[in-house]
Amino acid sequence: MDTAMDKNFNYSTLKLGIIGGGQLGKIISQKAKKMGFHVTILDPTFNCPAAQVSDKQIVGGFYDAEKLEQLVQESDVTTFEIEHVDTGILKKLYDHGHQIHPSPYLIELIQNKYAQKKLLAEQGIPVPRYKDxxxxxxxxxxxxxxxxxxxxxxxxxxGVMLLRSEADLQNRIQTDSFIEEMVDIDKELAILVARNSQDEIKCYPIVEMLFDERVNICDIVMAPARL
Structure with a gap:
């Protein structure tokens, strides 16, 4: 697949909307601007990182239906930096023909880790033993x-808690949750697979993730992974 930018297409005629204005939104905007896109950011924080490298910011929350609709209506294509958004209004706009990628229906699925786990298991993909x-x-x-x-x-x-014994139940998460077996992991790897609207697929290099076990946060991403 040829991933080079089409030099014969005037990208400056296209308007890109990004929901979320953090560091990932900033990276998306920087790349889009190099291609000539007009970029609008939706984020509740005025002059957020992505807004500083974009053409316009709509100040509003990710569950503000009015602001989300404004962004989509003003954009030729809308995408996401963050999945914690109101998918209700986005699904309606998507069903009316607005270009929103990934689909709000997919975003709604990945908002729920338990639903993700069930789908993977139903598709025959190995997952740890789990229970609602x-x-x-x-x-x-x-x-x-x-x-x-x-x-x-x-x-x-x-939203992740390791419970080693019944004594740890006092520290359990007090929200709708599920449990899964603790897996003995040698290393954690990730790969990004992208698909465009023409069903062309590109796989990016495998990376290795190193975690700060004190807070369960990915601290270092190594590329290429040590395989």
Missing amino acids: IETEEDLSAFGFPVIQKAKREGYDGK
Whole structure:
């Protein structure tokens, strides 16, 4: 697949909207600006990092339906820096023909870690043994050690708790969650697979992630991975 920019296309006629104005939004905007896109950022923080390298910022929250609709209406294509958004209004706009990538329906799926886990298992992809938590007894009956994960709103270690024994149940996450077995991991690897609207697929190099175990946050990403 030829991934080079089409020199015969005037990208400056296109308007890109990005939901989220943090460091990832900034990187997206910088690349888009080099291609000539007009970039608008939606973020609740005025003059956020991405806004500093973009053409326009709409100051508004990610669950502000009015501001989300404004961004989509003003953009030829809308994309995301963050998945914690109101998918309701975005699905309506998507169904009316607005170009939103990834699809708000996909974003809605990945907002729920438990739904993700079920889908992977249903597709025959190996996953750790897991169970929905309906009662406190579900935690004890599953066996220890166990990893408890919030179904929603988890990121950067937030919403993940290691429970080594029943004594740790007092520290359990007090929200809708599920549990999965603790897996003996040698190393954690990741690969980015991108697909465009023509179903062309590109795989990027495998990277290795090193975590700060004190806070369950990825601290270092090594490329290439040590395979």
